[in-house]
Amino acid sequence: MLSHETNTFSNVRTDRAQFEARDLRYGGEIVEAYRGTGTCLGGMIRAAERLGATLVPSVAAAASPAGRVTREIYEHVKQRMLADLAAAGRLDGVLLDLHGAMVPEGIDDGEGDIVKAVRQTVGPDVPIAVTLDFHGNLGQDMVAHADLLHGYKTYPHVDMAERGVEATERLVQVIDHRIRPTAAWRKPPLLPPLGNQGTARGPMRRLYDLADRMEKDPKVISVSIFAGFPYADIPDAGLGIYVVTDDDRPLAERLASELERVAWEHRHEFVHSALPVKDAVARALAAPGRPIVLADMADNTGGGAAGDGTEILRELLRVGARGATVACIWDAAAVQSCVKAGVGSRVTLEIGGKVDDRHGAPLRVTGTVRTLSDGRFVHRGPMMTGLPGRLGPTAVLDVDDVKVILITHRWQTLDPEMIRFVGIDPLSEKILVVKSTIHYRAAFEPIAREIIEVDAPGLSSSNLARFDFRRIRRPIFPLDPDLAYEAV
Ligand SMILES: [Zn+2]
Numbered sequence: 001m002l003s004h005e006t007n008t009f010s011n012v013r014t015d016r017a018q019f020e021a022r023d024l025r026y027g028g029e030i031v032e033a034y035r036g037t038g039t040c041l042g043g044m045i046r047a048a049e050r051l052g053a054t055l056v057p058s059v060a061a062a063a064s065p066a067g068r069v070t071r072e073i074y075e076h077v078k079q080r081m082l083a084d085l086a087a088a089g090r091l092d093g094v095l096l097d098l099h100g101a102m103v104p105e106g107i108d109d110g111e112g113d114i115v116k117a118v119r120q121t122v123g124p125d126v127p128i129a130v131t132l133d134f135h136g137n138l139g140q141d142m143v144a145h146a147d148l149l150h151g152y153k154t155y156p157h158v159d160m161a162e163r164g165v166e167a168t169e170r171l172v173q174v175i176d177h178r179i180r181p182t183a184a185w186r187k188p189p190l191l192p193p194l195g196n197q198g199t200a201r202g203p204m205r206r207l208y209d210l211a212d213r214m215e216k217d218p219k220v221i222s223v224s225i226f227a228g229f230p231y232a233d234i235p236d237a238g239l240g241i242y243v244v245t246d247d248d249r250p251l252a253e254r255l256a257s258e259l260e261r262v263a264w265e266h267r268h269e270f271v272h273s274a275l276p277v278k279d280a281v282a283r284a285l286a287a288p289g290r291p292i293v294l295a296d297m298a299d300n301t302g303g304g305a306a307g308d309g310t311e312i313l314r315e316l317l318r319v320g321a322r323g324a325t326v327a328c329i330w331d332a333a334a335v336q337s338c339v340k341a342g343v344g345s346r347v348t349l350e351i352g353g354k355v356d357d358r359h360g361a362p363l364r365v366t367g368t369v370r371t372l373s374d375g376r377f378v379h380r381g382p383m384m385t386g387l388p389g390r391l392g393p394t395a396v397l398d399v400d401d402v403k404v405i406l407i408t409h410r411w412q413t414l415d416p417e418m419i420r421f422v423g424i425d426p427l428s429e430k431i432l433v434v435k436s437t438i439h440y441r442a443a444f445e446p447i448a449r450e451i452i453e454v455d456a457p458g459l460s461s462s463n464l465a466r467f468d469f470r471r472i473r474r475p476i477f478p479l480d481p482d483l484a485y486e487a488v
Contacts, residue, residue: 001030001041001096002077002114003062005135006103007231007304009459009467010067011356018063019073021392021409026080030057038385040097040131043164051172056091058084064410065304074104078114085121093171094118094128097164100136100151101229101237108234108471112141119145127181129171131163134197135229138185138240147174147181149242151224153208154199156414156442158382170221181221183244184252186260189476189485190228190239194303194437195272195453195462197227203269210262214255219248225259230464231304233471239263261487267477272462274455281315289449290323290430297437298458299359302412305435305459306330309359310352312433312456316402317365323430327413328391328405330355335406338369338395345369349397351404359458367399370423375407377421381443383414396422414439416447437462 004014016024025033034041041060048055061077063069085094096118102110111132118128129148134155136142142149150167153159173179196202204227211223226240241259245252274297275283284292299309307330316324334351341347346368353362375391392408405422413419413434419426426432427447434440437460445451455463464479475483 001060001062002102003097003099004069004102005065005099005133005229005304006068006101007065007459008068008103008233009231010304012066012306013068013070014063014066015070016073018066019061021390022064023060023062025060027057030060031055034060037387038161038383039387040160040164043161044095044097044168046161047165047168051168053168053172056088064301066410067304069102069104069110071105074110078117082117082121085118091122091126092175093126094122095168095171096128096130098130098132100132100138100142100226101232103232103234109139109141109236111136112139115145116141127171127174129167131167132224132226133157134227136226136240137228137232137234137236137238138187138226138242139236143183143185143242148221148244149224150222151226151242155197155204155227156383156439158442166222179221180247181244182247182249182252183242184249184256186241186256188239188260188264188487189473189483190263190267190270191230191237191464191472191476191479192227192239192270193230193272193462193464194460195274195297196270198438198441200441203263203266206266207259207263210259219245219251220255221246223255231459231467233469235471235473237472238476257487264485264487271478274453274462277311277315277454277456280452280454281312281319281321284431284452285319285321287450290428291426291432291448292430293440293444293448293451294431294433295437295440295451295453296433296435296456297453298456298461299435300412300437300460301330301410301435302414302439303437303460306355306359307410307435308352308355309435309456309458310363311360312454313352313402313404314360314363316431317399321431322401324401324433325403325419325424325426325429326405326433327419328407328435330410331406332392332408335393335395335408338397338406339372339393341369343369343372347397351406360456365397365399367397369395370398370403371396373422375409377417379415380417381415383439383442389418391418394422396424412436412439415443
């Protein structure tokens with residue numbers, strides 16, 4: 001596994017320390033860490049053990065989405081992978097758990113570079129199956145050098161383990177010469193922002209309903225529709241369609257074209273709008289019941305935003321809101337100030353807004369240190385179920401009953417457990433601010449009385465006009481709204 005979603009607008013370099021904070025492990029330890037988890041690796045391990053396949057684990061590396069991956073850590077992981085492949089002797093096949101939107105320094109298409117290098121190492125006859133994130137920016141080298149690509153079919157991503165199982169089962173079928181993968185792919189000029197990429201409803205649901213029907217044909221091995229990651233400012237950014245059949249090229253091409261036509265026809269459904277901060281907070285305060293979730297969509301660390309945005313918190317304090325929790329703000333220095341002061345102390349701090357000027361200014365607050373924690377929790381929601389999370393030293397600062405969860409390691413608020421583990425009951429709060437675009441919905445929709453999407457500033461904003469794109473393909477929708485395109 002080498003997994004990173006790179007937001008090229010971020011000035012936070014993704015270096016070795018960022019991987020160490022999340023995951024960087026080698027060899028057999030990988031199997032022990034991931035067995036039974038709701039992840040691609042968890043699914044691969046489960047399927048391999050069931051099928052009696054012997055796994056030769058190499059490396060598992062993942063970091064929270066941020067800026068470009070440093071060349072040092074990228075080359076380290078890649079070379080480790082290639083060295084292990086060369087040392088493994090005769091292999092029947094290769095399983096890779098990649099993202100699809102990783103941009104190392106000096107390389108636009110990280111996954112294409114990896115898959116190509118793996119292909120060169122194992123030769124043309126060893127099949128390669130790859131799981132990719134729903135946000136992968138599909139590119140030529142991934143398609144050309146892998147036998148099978150399996151993209152997640154859900155956003156929130158609740159099918160990672162299922163895709164790991166599928167990739168492993170299909171790889172074994174290729175090894176046994178029971179299927180011959182034949183792929184077709186399309187890249188219409190479409191750059192969907194994250195806001196309407198969710199698969200519960202909207203255009204991606206429409207496309208996956210169609211894909212699900214296509215997959216009922218026994219000649220179809222799998223269909224992946226990548227919504228793409230628009231904040232990687234590279235030529236391949238955007239929606240991608242990948243259809244793989246069992247040795248039937250005309251069928252693959254026909255289905256890929258049909259999906260492309262439907263995606264293009266419904267392109268306007270991808271355009272997203274959210275409420276300005278003031279309106280959103282006012283609406284939350286006036287709404288009946290609890291909890292009301294304010295989704296800080298543009299400051300989603302899972303999309304490479306800083307995670308230290310302050311604008312919704314600023315407004316909550318300005319209007320004197322009570323019974324609110326902000327989960328979470330990434331500010332290691334503020335955590336350390338709270339640790340130094342100790343639980344129960346009054347402190348005055350500048351919090352957030354420190355990474356760049358794209359997430360609001362630092363906010364000066366006076367509050368009481370309510371809780372301190374080592375930041376360890378276990379995911380209990382439908383995503384990454386059972387996987388331990390590490391937020392690093394964590395503090396809850398209570399500012400007149402607006403509780404701010406301050407964390408040391410960046411992590412998206414995708415699980416109410418991230419609120420519970422510091423002693424706050426999410427159900428008894430009036431307002432929960434969660435820094436997430438879509439993922440929070442898997443676990444928060446069932447408990448939220450109402451969800452309000454907020455248009456605060458940040459590097460995962462669904463308002464693409466806020467970004468200074470330089471390297472993406474143009475023209476592209478919706479940046480070039482009048483673009484005429486004929487799907488082929
Ligand atoms: Zn994703």
